[in-house]
Amino acid sequence: MKTVPIGLCLLVATSMLCTAAASASDLRVPANPPPAYLAECGSCHVAFPPSLLMADDWKRIMARLDKHYGDNASLDVPTREVIEGFLVKQAGQGRRVASAPLAKPTDLPRLTTTPWFVRKHHEVPRAVWSHAKVKTPSNCVACHTRAGEGSYREREIVMPNGQRWED
Amino acid sequence: MKGAVFIGMLLWASVAQAATPGEILTGYTAEAARRTPGFQPTAVRGEQFYQKRFGVSEVMPACASCHTDRPTQPGRHAVTGKLIQPLAPAANAERFTDLAKVEKWFRRNCSEVTGRECSAAEKADFMVYVMGKR
Numbered sequence: 001m002k003t004v005p006i007g008l009c010l011l012v013a014t015s016m017l018c019t020a021a022a023s024a025s026d027l028r029v030p031a032n033p034p035p036a037y038l039a040e041c042g043s044c045h046v047a048f049p050p051s052l053l054m055a056d057d058w059k060r061i062m063a064r065l066d067k068h069y070g071d072n073a074s075l076d077v078p079t080r081e082v083i084e085g086f087l088v089k090q091a092g093q094g095r096r097v098a099s100a101p102l103a104k105p106t107d108l109p110r111l112t113t114t115p116w117f118v119r120k121h122h123e124v125p126r127a128v129w130s131h132a133k134v135k136t137p138s139n140c141v142a143c144h145t146r147a148g149e150g151s152y153r154e155r156e157i158v159m160p161n162g163q164r165w166e167d
Numbered sequence: 168m169k170g171a172v173f174i175g176m177l178l179w180a181s182v183a184q185a186a187t188p189g190e191i192l193t194g195y196t197a198e199a200a201r202r203t204p205g206f207q208p209t210a211v212r213g214e215q216f217y218q219k220r221f222g223v224s225e226v227m228p229a230c231a232s233c234h235t236d237r238p239t240q241p242g243r244h245a246v247t248g249k250l251i252q253p254l255a256p257a258a259n260a261e262r263f264t265d266l267a268k269v270e271k272w273f274r275r276n277c278s279e280v281t282g283r284e285c286s287a288a289e290k291a292d293f294m295v296y297v298m299g300k301r
Contacts (some may be wrong), residue, residue: 047246135248
């Protein structure tokens with residue numbers, strides 16, 4: 001009988017745990033987020049579930065709000081600290097929600113480059129991402145019609161062409 | 168004096184959350200008139216400002232980049248694609264009813280689009296223009 005190396009078992013077990021950590025069940029923004037999180041972050045994009053990135057990645061993002069993916073999203077210090085504290089506390093854990101390595105030190109982590117996000121969206125045709133209604137992969141609500149409420153169920157997906165998502 | 172007026176506006180913003188577009192416009196007009204006696208906001212100047220391509224930001228060269236050419240229509244964030252409710256109070260009753268919020272967005276969007284803060288006169292002109300849109 002062939003024995004399975006314990007390292008492999010650990011790897012499998014860890015990845016299962018991490019998958020669970022970033023499963024559809026915790027895509028809701030945790031209850032009672034600081035009002036500033038919804039008001040400041042949620043005014044330009046979906047108030048992303050903090051579990052989709054690791055704490056260090058959130059810290060990097062919050063340290064460069066003046067150059068926030070092509071926009072200036074600067075906040076006063078107390079507001080920034082409240083939001084960063086919330087994101088770090090509720091951040092995801094494990095490699096599956098680690099942003100892809102950054103090409104330049106000035107680049108920012110992206111929750112749309114994590115192994116979890118890439119795996120969940122690998123069947124989405126390339127043309128969808130560049131559709132005028134989508135613009136960017138972080139525009140969750142372009143297809144996840146109830147993303148604004150933190151719900152990402154498959155049956156709620158409507159593609160930019162108006163069709164439901166068929167798996 | 169200028170500082171006192173500004174602090175007064177901030178206090179007003181923090182105490183009284185609810186305001187009407189007319190009250191906020193009156194505040195900006197009065198502030199502009201202190202610098203330029205006899206100042207009166209005009210929708211013509213407001214429209215010129217709204218439509219002007221400042222070109223400071225590649226993705227947001229003008230107000231219209233996100234808010235569209237017609238302030239009564241919903242817009243879309245030029246970077247994120249998020250839906251933006253109409254700017255014109257006639258189409259969106261929530262607009263210009265919270266001074267702190269109005270100041271925050273003027274501050275943020277003026278620096279993004281024009282590369283500087285907007286003057287009280289520019290804000291007043293802008294408001295007269297979008298408030299007149301039906």
